[in-house]
Amino acid sequence: MSVNAINATHDPALSSWVSSANAPASDFPIQNLPFCAFRRARSAEGFRGGVAIGDQVLDLGALHGLGLFDGLAAQALAACAQPVLNTFMGLGVPAHAALRAALSAALRTDSALAEQLRPRLIPQAAVEYRVAAQVGDYTDFYASIHHATAVGRLFRPDNPLLPNYKWLPLAYHGRASSIRVSGYDFARPVGQVLPPGATQPELAATRRLDYELEVGVFVGRGNELGRSVPLAQAEAHVFGLCLLNDWSARDIQAWEYQPLGPFLAKNFATTVSPWVVTLEALAPFRAPWTRPAGEPPPLQYLDDGALREAGAIDIQLEVWLDSAHMRAANLGPQRLSQARFRDSWWTVAQMLAHHTVNGCNLNAGDLFGSGTQSGPLPTEGGSLLELSGGGRRPIALAGGESRTFLEDGDRVTLRGWCERRGYARIGFGEAVGTVLPA
Numbered sequence: 001m002s003v004n005a006i007n008a009t010h011d012p013a014l015s016s017w018v019s020s021a022n023a024p025a026s027d028f029p030i031q032n033l034p035f036c037a038f039r040r041a042r043s044a045e046g047f048r049g050g051v052a053i054g055d056q057v058l059d060l061g062a063l064h065g066l067g068l069f070d071g072l073a074a075q076a077l078a079a080c081a082q083p084v085l086n087t088f089m090g091l092g093v094p095a096h097a098a099l100r101a102a103l104s105a106a107l108r109t110d111s112a113l114a115e116q117l118r119p120r121l122i123p124q125a126a127v128e129y130r131v132a133a134q135v136g137d138y139t140d141f142y143a144s145i146h147h148a149t150a151v152g153r154l155f156r157p158d159n160p161l162l163p164n165y166k167w168l169p170l171a172y173h174g175r176a177s178s179i180r181v182s183g184y185d186f187a188r189p190v191g192q193v194l195p196p197g198a199t200q201p202e203l204a205a206t207r208r209l210d211y212e213l214e215v216g217v218f219v220g221r222g223n224e225l226g227r228s229v230p231l232a233q234a235e236a237h238v239f240g241l242c243l244l245n246d247w248s249a250r251d252i253q254a255w256e257y258q259p260l261g262p263f264l265a266k267n268f269a270t271t272v273s274p275w276v277v278t279l280e281a282l283a284p285f286r287a288p289w290t291r292p293a294g295e296p297p298p299l300q301y302l303d304d305g306a307l308r309e310a311g312a313i314d315i316q317l318e319v320w321l322d323s324a325h326m327r328a329a330n331l332g333p334q335r336l337s338q339a340r341f342r343d344s345w346w347t348v349a350q351m352l353a354h355h356t357v358n359g360c361n362l363n364a365g366d367l368f369g370s371g372t373q374s375g376p377l378p379t380e381g382g383s384l385l386e387l388s389g390g391g392r393r394p395i396a397l398a399g400g401e402s403r404t405f406l407e408d409g410d411r412v413t414l415r416g417w418c419e420r421r422g423y424a425r426i427g428f429g430e431a432v433g434t435v436l437p438a
Contacts, residue, residue, distance in 0.1 A: 003093055003235050003279040004310055009033075009104040010284050012424045016107045017114045018121065020054030027417060027427025028052035030107050033100055034240070034275040034428070037084050041128040049080030049088065052275055052429070053107055056121040063120050068106070068113060072098035084134045085276075089239040090364030092221040096239065097280055129181045129274035132242075133218055133365030138174040138270070139355060140214075140246055140262075140369035145345035147374035147382055154390040166296055169346040169354045171371075174246070175267035179367065181274050182243075182431045188408060188438040189268040191252035205438035206249035206265075208391065209406040213319050213382035213414055215341050216244035216272050217348055217368035225361040231304055234349035235279060237362065241315070241348075243273040243414045243431040244369050250385055250405065270369070273414070273431040281426060285418040286310035287342045301357060302350050311349055315341035315428075317373055317416045319382070323401055324409030331398045333413060339375040339382050341416075408437045 009031065015022050016030040028034065034052050039045040048061030060080035069077055076099035079088035088095070106113045142148055145165070152160030164170065180186075188209060192201045220239035223229050229237055246266060253265030289311035297303060317340065322333040346354075351368055372382040381387040384405050387395055394402035406412070411434040417427035 003238075004283050004286055006283055009101055009280070010423060012422060014104070015109045016053060017109050017111060018054045018056055018107060020056065021107075023054070024425070026054055027429055028054055029424045029426065030104060031424040032277060032281050032426035033103055034277040034281065035080070035085060035088075035132060036129055036274045036276065037132045038127045038129050038274070040122065041126055047083040047130050049082070049085055050127070051103055052124070053121075055124050057124055057127055058103070058107070058117065059120045059122055063117065066116060068116065069099075069102050073102035084130075084132065084365070086133045086365035089133060089218060089220045090222060093236050093280070096220070096278055100278060100280060131179055131181050131272060132274065132276050133367070135176040135179050135365055135367045136363050137366045138176040138179060138369070139171050139367075140174045140266070140371060141346065141351050142170040142371040143344045143346040143351065144371055144373050144382065146343060146376050146380070147372040147386065150374060150381060150386045154385070166345070167299070169351050171351070171355070172261045174262075174270065174369070176367070178267055179270045179272060182271060182429070182433070184269065184271055185434040185436050186247070186269040187436045189249050189252070189264065190438055191249060191264040192255055193251040194255045201255055206252055207405070208250035209435060210248045210250050210384045211319065211406065211412045212246040212248055212372040213317055213337070213339060214244040214246055214372060215315060215317070215370040215416070216242040217351070217370065218242065218276055219352070219362045219366040219368070220364060222363040222366075223356055223361055226359040228359055229353055229356045231302060231307060231349055231353040234352040237352055238279055238348060239364075240276040240278040241282065241313070241428070242276045243416050243428050245271040245412065245414055245431050245433060246369050246372075247271070247433065248383070269433070271431050271433040272367070273429050275429045277426065277428055282313050282418065284423040285314045285420055287312040287314045289347050298350070302353060307347060307349060311347040312342040312344070313348070314420070315416050315418055317341060317382075317414070320413040320415065321397070321403070322411050323397060323407065325401055326397065326399050327411075329399050333411075334398050336395065337379060337381050337387060339373045339380045341370070341373055343375050344370060344373060406435050408435055410435050
């Protein structure tokens, strides 16, 4: 079955007996139904699967105990009663779709199950989350040509984009153990840096801490070692998308990344949003995948008609910052930038197909980062490195402060959503992290 098909769950006329889901600005209307792993805040309960509806979490572990669903939907629901969603993700698209359809029917205004489900709702304000899956492997791509060009121009003005960029989805293997869910506060990292004008490095806390605005991709059904996934089948191996902030220490990165790439500059923290939006929910927001005239076409294994017709996903992304001073003065967060995922040079399907073309095996719950998502305009940079011109152009904040890179106490919030005329707006929630002193 195609994850691009529009079906009854996307009907913009649907409403829910959960009244908060019907608010026009809600991230979580009945047309969305993203998944998470949660428990009641400050409790000793086990984590289990949940689904967002309005400002509530539907407890899928408790729902499983009612025995209301049957067939593939019941099998999928049983997998959601586990502490993490790896098993559910690995069941594949038919199971994901069956459960989503059953939940959609159960949460509609006219559902006969409303009174049985109502006690299984928990306010989102009363829960805590963990990363939705146990991430075994994490790969961070470099899929935004606007980001790659802007950063390359800072370091190689005469040759900003290296020749391989337009031919293959570049990536590095990141550190899965330091991935944390939204709300995680982390200490400013320490590493080797080479101060300007110095001839030898020193061990120091980073002075150029940065965020990266990314989309996260959770793998669903895996593939066997030695067996690649063709492009046409790639999205059948994807569960869903989330927001991702791949925090970066730019001065540590500058000293260590040649010749083997990122290490301590990247492995200290990665933040993801708690909610994972399924590819099926994103079907109304597909867009053609295009390349500008004159650019080289991808090699055959990264190109097909279906990709060109609807391979991109139109997600609007934003970065907001509030400092300790701003919070003390009761000033709201300030938006630093915005971008759109449809501007990415490489699609989700191309990333997965290329990742496996050499026979690399992926497992359910593995995570991709899209790489920093930036747009073509200077205000659409997905990192402070771009927005501040490598630290040369301070960014003015409300309350009289300015930033070139992050200071202690800064809180960064990523937001994302999809909108299209004729369909309900759906959102991704937030991915939030705060910088603590080293």
